[in-house]
Amino acid sequence: MRNALDIRMVANRYAAKLQLCSPQDPASFSLARAVHGHMIASGFKPRGHFLNRLLEVYCKSSNVVYARQLFDEIPSPDAIARTTLITAYSASGNLKLGREIFNGTPLHLRDTVFYNAMIIGYSHNDDGLSALELFRAMRRDDFRPDDFTFTSVLSALVLVVGNEQQCGQMHCAVVKSGMGCVSSSVLNALLSVYVKCASPLAISSSAMVSARKLFDEMPKRDELTWTTMITGYVRNDDLNGAREVFESMAEKLGAAWNAMISGYVHHGCFQEALIMFRKMRSLGIQHDEVTYTTVISACANGGFFQQGKQVHAYILKNELNPNHNLLLSVNNALITLYCKNDIVDEARKVFDQMPLRNIVTWNAILSGYVNAGRIEEAKSFFEEMLEKNLLTLTVMISGLAQNGFGDEGLKLFKQMRLDGFEPCDYAYTGAITACSVLGALENGRQLHAQLVHLGYNSNLSVGNALISMYARCGVLEAAESVFLSMPFVDLVSWNAMIAALGQHGYGAKAIQLFDQMLKNGVFPDRITFLTVLTACCHAGLVEEGRHYFSLMFENYGISPDEDHYARMVDLFCRAGMFSYAKNIINTMPSKPGAPVWEALLAGCRIHSNLDLGIEAAEQLFELTPQHDGTYVLLSNMYADVGRWNDVAKVRKLMRDQGVQKEPACSWIEVENEVHVFLVDDDVHPEVVSVYRYLEELGLEMKKLGYVPDTKYVLHDMECEQKEHALSTHSEKVAVAFGLMKLPPGATVRVFKNLRICGDCHNAFKFMSKVVKREIIVRDRKRFHHFKNGECSCGNYW
DNA sequence: GTAGGGTTAG
Numbered sequence: 001m002r003n004a005l006d007i008r009m010v011a012n013r014y015a016a017k018l019q020l021c022s023p024q025d026p027a028s029f030s031l032a033r034a035v036h037g038h039m040i041a042s043g044f045k046p047r048g049h050f051l052n053r054l055l056e057v058y059c060k061s062s063n064v065v066y067a068r069q070l071f072d073e074i075p076s077p078d079a080i081a082r083t084t085l086i087t088a089y090s091a092s093g094n095l096k097l098g099r100e101i102f103n104g105t106p107l108h109l110r111d112t113v114f115y116n117a118m119i120i121g122y123s124h125n126d127d128g129l130s131a132l133e134l135f136r137a138m139r140r141d142d143f144r145p146d147d148f149t150f151t152s153v154l155s156a157l158v159l160v161v162g163n164e165q166q167c168g169q170m171h172c173a174v175v176k177s178g179m180g181c182v183s184s185s186v187l188n189a190l191l192s193v194y195v196k197c198a199s200p201l202a203i204s205s206s207a208m209v210s211a212r213k214l215f216d217e218m219p220k221r222d223e224l225t226w227t228t229m230i231t232g233y234v235r236n237d238d239l240n241g242a243r244e245v246f247e248s249m250a251e252k253l254g255a256a257w258n259a260m261i262s263g264y265v266h267h268g269c270f271q272e273a274l275i276m277f278r279k280m281r282s283l284g285i286q287h288d289e290v291t292y293t294t295v296i297s298a299c300a301n302g303g304f305f306q307q308g309k310q311v312h313a314y315i316l317k318n319e320l321n322p323n324h325n326l327l328l329s330v331n332n333a334l335i336t337l338y339c340k341n342d343i344v345d346e347a348r349k350v351f352d353q354m355p356l357r358n359i360v361t362w363n364a365i366l367s368g369y370v371n372a373g374r375i376e377e378a379k380s381f382f383e384e385m386l387e388k389n390l391l392t393l394t395v396m397i398s399g400l401a402q403n404g405f406g407d408e409g410l411k412l413f414k415q416m417r418l419d420g421f422e423p424c425d426y427a428y429t430g431a432i433t434a435c436s437v438l439g440a441l442e443n444g445r446q447l448h449a450q451l452v453h454l455g456y457n458s459n460l461s462v463g464n465a466l467i468s469m470y471a472r473c474g475v476l477e478a479a480e481s482v483f484l485s486m487p488f489v490d491l492v493s494w495n496a497m498i499a500a501l502g503q504h505g506y507g508a509k510a511i512q513l514f515d516q517m518l519k520n521g522v523f524p525d526r527i528t529f530l531t532v533l534t535a536c537c538h539a540g541l542v543e544e545g546r547h548y549f550s551l552m553f554e555n556y557g558i559s560p561d562e563d564h565y566a567r568m569v570d571l572f573c574r575a576g577m578f579s580y581a582k583n584i585i586n587t588m589p590s591k592p593g594a595p596v597w598e599a600l601l602a603g604c605r606i607h608s609n610l611d612l613g614i615e616a617a618e619q620l621f622e623l624t625p626q627h628d629g630t631y632v633l634l635s636n637m638y639a640d641v642g643r644w645n646d647v648a649k650v651r652k653l654m655r656d657q658g659v660q661k662e663p664a665c666s667w668i669e670v671e672n673e674v675h676v677f678l679v680d681d682d683v684h685p686e687v688v689s690v691y692r693y694l695e696e697l698g699l700e701m702k703k704l705g706y707v708p709d710t711k712y713v714l715h716d717m718e719c720e721q722k723e724h725a726l727s728t729h730s731e732k733v734a735v736a737f738g739l740m741k742l743p744p745g746a747t748v749r750v751f752k753n754l755r756i757c758g759d760c761h762n763a764f765k766f767m768s769k770v771v772k773r774e775i776i777v778r779d780r781k782r783f784h785h786f787k788n789g790e791c792s793c794g795n796y797w
Numbered sequence: 798g799t800a801g802g803g804t805t806a807g
Contacts, residue, residue, distance in 0.1 A: 056798075083798035116799040123800095151800050189801055227802040258803040293804040300805095332805040339806095363806035370807090395807055426807055461807090 014038060018053060029061035036070070052081050059088035062358050065386055068097075079109050083117045090121025092359065093389040095130075096420030107141060116148045123152050128159030150174065151189035158196045167197050167207055171214075184220045188228060191215060195232030208236050227255045234263035254280075258290045265298035273298060274307065289330055296333035300340045308337045332360045339368030363391050370399030390421050397430035406437030425456040429465045436469035444469045457485075464492045471500030474776040474785065491522055499531040504785055505792030507539020511548075526558050533567035537574065538792065545571045559589075566595035573603020578612060594623045601630065605637040613637050628659050765789050 014035040018028070032054055039046055046054070051074055058067035064085075071077060071085050082105055089098030102118050115138040122131035135153045138145065145153075157170055174182060174190055182190075194211035215221070215229050226249050233241035242263050246256055257280050264273035277295050280287060292315060299308030312334060315327075331354050338347035344365075351357065351365050362385050369378035382388075382396050393416045400409035413431040416423060423431070428451055435444035448466060451457045457466075463486040470479035479500045486493060494517045501510035514532050517524070529552045536545035549568055552558045560568075565588055572581035581600060585592050597619040604613030613634065620630040631654040638646040761784070768775050769789030777784040785792035 052798075059798095078798090080798045085798095087799065111798095113799050118799090120799060146799095148799055148801090155801070185801060192801065222802095224802045229802095231802070255803045260803090262803065288803095290804050297805060329805045334805095336805070358805090360806045365806090367807060389806095391806055398807075424807095429807095 018057065028057050029063060032057040032061075033066070052078070052084065055081055055084050059084050059091075061356075062088075062092065062387060064088045064092050064094075071101075079105075079111050079114045082109070083114050086114075086117045086121060090117075090124055092387060093125060093391075094420055095121055095125055095127065096422075110141070110143065112138075112143050112146055112149065115143055116146070116152060119149065119156065120152045123156035123159070126159055128156040131156030132160065147183050147185050150186045154186070154189040154193050158193050167194050167210065184218070184222065184225075187214070187218055188222070188224050191218070191225060191232075192228050195228055195235070198232060198236050208232060208238075208241075223253050223255060227259050230256060230259040230263065234259065234266065237267070239263060239267055239269075252285070254285060254288050254291065257285060258288075258294055261291065262294050262298075265294065265302065268302070270298060270302055270304060270307075289327055292327070292330040293333045296330065296337055300333065300337040305337070305341045308334075312337075328354075328356055328358060328361070332358075332364055335361065335364040335368070339364060339371065342372060344368040344372050344374065359387050359389055359392070362387070363389075363395060366392060367395045367399075370395055370402075373403060375399060375403040375405070390416075390424060390427070393421060394424065394427040394430060397427055398433060399430075401430050401433035401437055404437060406434040406440070409434035410438070410440070410443065425451075425459045425462050428456060429459075429461045432462070432465040432469050436465070436472045439473055441473040441475065444473060458487050460486070460488060460490060460493070463489070464496050467493065467496040467500060471496070471503055474504075476500060476504045476506075491525060491528070494522055495525075495527050495531055498528065498535065502531055502535025502538055503792070505538050507535045507541045507544070510535035510539075511541070511544060514548075524552075524556060524558075526552075526561065526564070529556075529558060529560075530563055530567065533564060533571070537567055537571045540574060542571055542575045542577070562590075562593050562595055565592065566599045569596055570599040570603065573600060574606065576607050578603075578607075578609060582612075592619075594620060594627070597623070598629065598633075601633050601637075605633050608637065608641055610637065610641070625657055626659055628654070631659060761791065765791055 018035055055070055067088055086098040086101050098121055119131045119134050191214055194207050198207035211232055229245045230242045246260050261273045261276050295311050296308055331350055334350050335347040347368050366381055378399050397409045397412050432447055456462050466482045467479045483497045498510050498513050532548050533545055568584050569581045597616045601613055601616035617630055617634045631650055635647045635650040764775050764786045768786035775786040
């Protein structure tokens with residue numbers, strides 16, 4: 001057992017070590033933790049410079065949570081400590097917390113560096129306006145700007161300024177700023193402003209001419225100046241210009257090479273990039289971390305997986321150990337390479353071997369899990385993460401939404417705002433997808449309104465998500481208006497809009513839009529054909545479906561996969577063309593899977609084709625024994641022809657297999673609509689209130705005759721479950737409730753987590769005809785619009 | 798204690 005003195009001595013020894021190590025060194029964090037721990041254990045109160053040093057290590061190793069704990073223990077943190085923490089917050093994207101520290105700092109504790117840190121934070125996080133606002137405040141508070149201030153403010157200006165004229169004004173302002181002789185660092189920043197304004201995305205290419213003029217007139221050019229010019233030309237799609245500047249450099253250093261390589265990569269000249277990569281080495285110019293990072297990420301994004309692996313091997317062979325901490329970003333790029341090629345486990349190996357990781361590393365793996373659909377692993381990995389930034393949350397929100405966890409996605413979206421993160425356009429995209437999954441139309445509308453307010457509504461991915469959301473929530477007009485208002489659309493937008501029309505039963509319109517897409521020169525993909533075939537299914541367009549199915553391969557070289565075949569089977573079966581359905585199943589290159597058999601079984605039920613239906617069901621019992629839909633369809637098929645003993649057998653089999661029956665439901669009233677959600681938990685408070693109405697509604701329903709007579713309700717379950725009939729089919733109850741309580745003409749909407757059953761489908765059709773009201777139902781698979789006894793999805797789903 | 802060029806997570 002050591003005594004306090006020993007502990008203090010050890011602590012002091014660590015402290016001395018800590019002074020020597022670089023804050024970026026991976027070992028420094030654990031060292032700092034050890035020192036800190038010893039100090040706490042010994043009751044030793046570190047002060048002043050030493051505390052700041054500890055704080056710096058925590059911050060620079062991206063451990064901002066520890067940093068904050070330490071900061072809060074400092075009795076009166078000075079400007080240095082505050083600056084350090086603000087910088088760490090802005091590096092992790094949490095400006096709000098940084099600004100809190102800033103605002104809580106009295107004027108007498110502030111200095112120029114302190115202001116600079118906050119301005120830089122804003123500018124790094126793309127918030128140019130706040131940076132400029134702070135710059136004004138700084139001058140109002142009488143602090144003198146220095147070179148750091150000017151360079152940061154200039155880079156912030158790029159974010160809010162779009163044209164060359166404004167660049168020119170800035171140029172004059174900088175020259176006039178009283179500094180007489182403008183320092184070369186400020187001139188470099190100015191050059192960078194011109195160059196960024198000149199990028200094709202940001203309007204003016206004549207800004208490049210001005211940039212060139214400034215460049216030619218600069219009294220002193222350093223490596224940074226040259227590299228800025230090279231990237232300027234690259235961004236302006238002028239590879240020759242870039243090359244010319246590069247060639248005219250007397251001494252070409254690494255960064256310039258990297259800029260050229262990156263230029264080639266961005267213009268798809270991958271071979272050129274690799275040639276330069278090799279040439280560097282042959283001329284004796286060291287590849288550095290950035291070179292490797294660029295080349296590997298190029299391979300990852302350009303689909304050159306094999307070359308990427310070769311570079312990896314090359315690093316392992318020639319370049320020491322990639323586990324060295326300097327190669328953090330290289331390892332990060334490697335992770336992306338493996339994730340993009342669906343080898344998350346390989347990426348995870350790289351991750352596990354890394355001595356130092358940062359937020360990028362963690363986010364890369366997280367998105368790897370998410371993109372591979374491995375949502376459970378993504379969830380637990382997310383929980384493990386101590387440090388999260390905007391991107392972490394965004395990835396997780398989209399991941400949850402895309403994998404059916406809409407409620408969790410929306411919850412996280414709300415939480416991120418409470419935690420001080422301002423959601424970006426991608427985060428909104430995820431949240432809208434979550435609404436889409438949940439059928440949460442009102443929530444989606446609110447988000448849409450916020451997006452318009454923020455100016456994000458013209459963003460491509462946001463627009464695409466909105467189209468799907470409105471379509472899946474049954475508001476086709478809104479989906480259409482989003483599509484039409486988008487300044488740019490891509491294949492995903494077309495696919496989403498074609499799907500929207502198809503979902504609503506407008507098969508012909510969907511095909512028209514598809515033709516228009518082709519006329520616009522957009523090349524379809526497998527999803528496009530899937531949506532077109534689905535549209536044909538919903539509208540019963542058999543000949544058209546066959547046409548597009550063959551067109552897909554013949555004209556576009558896309559081989560049909562499982563889902564395409566399933567659509568075709570569906571299409572034929574609905575039309576009663578069973579020999580065609582069987583025929584197409586026989587031509588499949590691989591063994592048919594569950595989607596194909598499901599389509600066959602559903603079709604057999606419509607036409608009471610028992611023999612074929614049983615065959616399909618047997619296949620399904622082998623492939624997906626836990627899937628409830630098979631049992632329900634099969635028993636319904638028997639019920640339709642009055643074979644009640646077989647119904648009971650199927651139900652018993654289902655119970656023996658431990659397959660859950662449909663869950664109960666809950667409902668909410670929103671304005672003039674009734675929304676119904678099915679939940680797994682029948683003690684859900686909303687379900688309880690449904691039960692409260694049950695008796696009354698039962699009477700009413702009988703009296704009004706809205707629900708077809710008993711066969712439809714009762715044949716779906718075993719005798720002993722009859723008393724629960726209404727709760728397992730409670731969407732009918734809810735609709736009846738809606739029809740009674742809502743004003744005439746209001747639409748009734750029903751949302752369900754599972755597929756609605758055939759009986760409810762029939763009931764809805766019946767109700768829509770008898771009471772002359774439109775009923776909108778959405779389940780996990782489809783959208784149904786009932787009107788005058790017909791449904792948009794055809795005879796059956 | 799704070800940047801400015803080349804790079805890594807959607």
